Amino acid sequence: MGTTASQLGKDLLSEYQELTFLTKQEILLAYKRFSELLGKDEKDVLHERVPMDRILTLPELKSNPFRKRICYVFSTSDSKNGSLTFEDFLDLLSAFSDSATMEIKSHYAFRIFDFDDDGTLDCGDLEKLVNCLTGETDETKLTAEEMRQLISNILEESDIDKDGTVNLSEFQHVISRSPDFVR
């Protein structure tokens, strides 16, 4: 494993730097971490596709309630099975990096929260979202009444066109005013 770092060509490295928000050191580190995920017989780090269950063993993703959605969103596989190549992995890291713009972050966040991939956050999506956030155990789940109340409050606050769903622009409108995002 000692020579893996040098296997990422300089041209590719500079291209990745150009196209993502990551620095050179971060890309090399990502390369190292990704190559650790590969099996013994998989040597071609750049072109190998790692299945989702191996990605989810990463400690950073293990405790994340949205880990599966994250994999699905960043995966470019034809079969939509959540497997990631190295470039998908870089896309993931770039979107989550500190220097990424708010537009990128909110775009990907929207896609992650859109459980049924229909381009809007409707009641079903919001319900699944809340259930993800409150944990799986019964003591922490919300009752049906509370859920209904919560979702109606959310839609009241953010649904400008009153179509019962939150679309990308409404989502971005809400997020851009959040104190966490104001730099």
Added chain:
Amino acid sequence: GNERRKGASRAEEGESQTRPERIDRGRRKRTRSHQDTKGSEGDEEVQPKIQSGRAAKTRKHTKNEKTRKKEEEEKAEKGEGKERHGKRKKTSASKKEREEVGGKHTMKEKAQEVKRKNIIQQMNCIHNSLSSEELEKLKEAVDERKKLIQALRGKPWPIKKKCVILRESQEFVEKYEGALGKGKGRKLYAYKVLMSKALMGRPYGTIPRKTVPRAEATSAMDFAVLWDFGVSCIITLTLTTSCFLQWPFHATFRKMCFQGYAQYSVLFYGYYNNQRAVGWLKFRMPLSYFLVGVGTVAYSYMVVIRTMARNANESGVGDDNSFNFNWRMFTSWDYLIGNPETADNKFASITTSFKEAILEEQESQKDDNIHLTRFLRVLANFLVLCCLAGSGYLIYFVVRRSQKFALDGLENHTWWERNEVNMVMSLLGMFCPMLFDVISALENYHPRVALQWQLGRIFALFLGNLYTFIIALMDEINLKREEENIIKFNITVWEASLFNGTVSVNSTAPPVTIEPADVPRGPCWETMVGQEFVRLIISDTMTTYITLLIGDFLRAVLVRFLNYCWCWDLEAGFPSYSEFDVSGNVLGLIFNQGMIWMGAFYAPCLPALNVLRLHVSMYLQCWAVMCCNVPQERVFKASGSNNFYMAMLLVILFLSTLPAIYTIVTIPPSFDCGPFSGKQRMFDVIQETLESDFPAWFGKVFSYASNPGLVLPFMLLMVLAIYYLQSTSKSYKEANMELKKKLQTVVQNMFPPLVQQSCFNVYF
């Protein structure tokens, strides 16, 4: 798969191609002048392969007819360009070959020369054939591509797609930039690429940024230490420079008094000589003292108001847009959590926050027993007023007592009795807010509203205390002035006695040299005021540090260690760890600044002392927060924007400078100490300067300008302007609301399907 293959093949060609590309761009125009046609057979074989490769690529990426036509022309030219370059590359190797095979190549050489000339002619044709309009369009297309390259990073596409677009655009730009720019564009681009390769570690926009960790974000926003620090620094700087400018010129040391050497230091007003012009620079010292004092106040006003204006701009359209539920849902998860236990805790806290928010919403819609609530609120306010009145009276009483002690002679009293006033003020400042907190439980307000009431009450407490203190100080000032009159009288008597002693027979008596140190000094009320403020600030600092150590640190130690042998859970139950109270600390800073503003005129080095104190405070509190505090359970910002605290600061600035201005204008300065000694009023120094340093006409103009007949209408005009601006801003706000509503109805009625469609297209 297709793209991967392309990518791989490109990577292979990459090394051999990129260099040729770069050099090729630089050569295309220069080669016509000095290239020698040297060739070797090998080149011809290499050329077609590369040429076809490039042709394939270019063919794939052409968009419109025009560019395709140009590309076909360029292809031919490129082929030649490659050839030429290939020749260059192998020149060194082929030199020998050339010499050997000299004669054989002459035919080929000639053919190639002709070909080259044709290419040059072709290129010129391209240039001339393109009308200026087409050139413009080409230029626009190139600029667009360049912008696309810059913006690629921010597009939400997968890297593969971005790669393709990047390479395509780069080629396009390289190809046409040269044709357009006559070599300059090319060189610039090559330079940029070279630079980015040289600085590969840090290309544009990828330097990692430091962000404030979430837990401290609110305190970082509200905690105005750095801002305060900046203003304090500037005030310190101004005052220090004015101090140092006349340091070498101070001649006499005064008699040391039991109150300490510090009394006669730069710290206090009394240090300053009243000489009008000091040193070879003719530094106008009294004038500078006055102007610096006034200037710092003006500067502070300017800074506060400018910050407020900036905050108002940034806070955006409306403060009523607080997406409480949305934020809890979308932004509550912390993506840095990697530990399953922490994740479980986070889940629990998120659930709690959802349930709380839901409950709150339900309760706010309930119309409970209004009369009872109203009665309780009135009762609470009454209690608070009683507290405030009580504390005011206590301070007055204590100040009176200390005056009595002073008359008795301070040596007879204990330390407590000597410093009673400051101690009482600090203790009140510590315990009353807790009392207010308890009383506010009666009121049953929304937490944000309750916080605002609490801050308002603490504000009133502080102001009441300070003003009582100042009124008591006024009494002392009057006492000192009476003392001064007595001393002045004594001095005349004493001087007369001196003269009477020496003038015997001769009428021309030698002037009596009086040692300045022997002349009895008058009591300097300004220095006394300065001293009082310094003492106040020091005792305030000490109280804060001691509360910190006892209230936070000791408490944390007790809770942690006694928990093992106590009946109930100390950490969850009663004492538990103290919370870091953001608003309380911000308020403390604001009050500290208020005291500095008040005392700065009479104790010029007070801001410097304060800067030191702020440094120490910052490190101490940083340690205390990390070591013994827990974050607040509910973080409510007192208002939607940061202007709440700024507004408070502005009010305090105004109220703090009021006493100083009052004393400048009404009370005559001491007769023998300070830069204004001997004058009737402190601001007479300005009059003096106008009369002596400026030409006569200036003084006349000034006197006309300060005529009340001119000043009053001017003030009226300003009041009218304020009224006008306020009414226009109100009308703008209303127009804004109308537009927002209109936008909602328009979107609702006409565009929902389109909006959804466009969102869908964003997905790749």
